[in-house]
Amino acid sequence: MLGIRLIVGLGNPGRDYEATRHNAGFWWVDAVAATKSASFKAEKKFHGLAARLTIGSHEVWLLKPETFMNLSGRSVGALAGFYKITPEEILVVHDELDLPPGTVRLKKGGGHGGHNGLKDIIAQLGTPEFWRLRLGIGHPGDRSAVVNFVLNAPQRAEQALIDDAVDASLAGLPQLLSGDFSAAMLKLHTKPKPESI
Structure with a gap:
């Protein structure tokens, strides 16, 4: 089975958006980069930081x-096209309204x-058949409040909860890269049991 070769974190660029719920995908890839002391570089041809x-x-x-x-999708399509990465080898990490904070x-x-x-990614790749890592941010309860909700920072x-979920979910990275998705799901979807005293 093909493993993941491209991990895309979704968010909006710029300081104004840094701490907003819609940038949860950025937080996840930043956490991966931090574990490897890697830094992002601006890549004009990919319309993003890579x-x-x-x-x-x-x-x-x-x-x-x-x-x-x-x-x-413009950015994802450019990098995937250049390195011949198929949709099945792409993981898109994004904020998810339908999951409570702390859920992945x-x-x-x-x-x-x-x-x-x-x-936009589905439109650019021409298929929805890529992997998604959904980071729960919760829902404001009213559809009309969604835009304002995702463009604001979470409560402390x-x-x-989101930070803990991001950290815990990094444990599934080796399985994602090797293509063992059922093992990755098991790791990501199982809440760690509290240690007995």
Whole structure:
């Protein structure tokens, strides 16, 4: 089975958006880069910030599109096309309204659920059949409040849950890179049991 060769974190560029819920994908790839002391470089031809890492015996690209969320596919399509990376070898990490903060879910394919970043990536790749890592941010409860909600920072307690989920989910990275997705799902979807006293 093909492993992941490109991990895309979705978000909006610039200081104004750094701490907003919509940038959860950026937080995840930043966390991966930090574990390997890797730094992102501006890559004009890929319309984003990219870093190339070696993890174990696997080489993987990390990408943060600088196109703003609604045009994320332009960046993903450019890097994937240049390095001949297939949709099945792409993992897109994004904020997920339908999951509570602290929850992480891995899935392949499906619709965009109104997420404009996913919508553009599906359009650019011509298929929804790429992997998604969904980071729960919760829902404001009212559809009309969604835009304002995703473009604001989480409350402190929510941020702590999201940060913990990001850190814990990095444990599934070796399986994602080797293509063992069922083992990755098991790791990502199982809550660690509290240690007995």
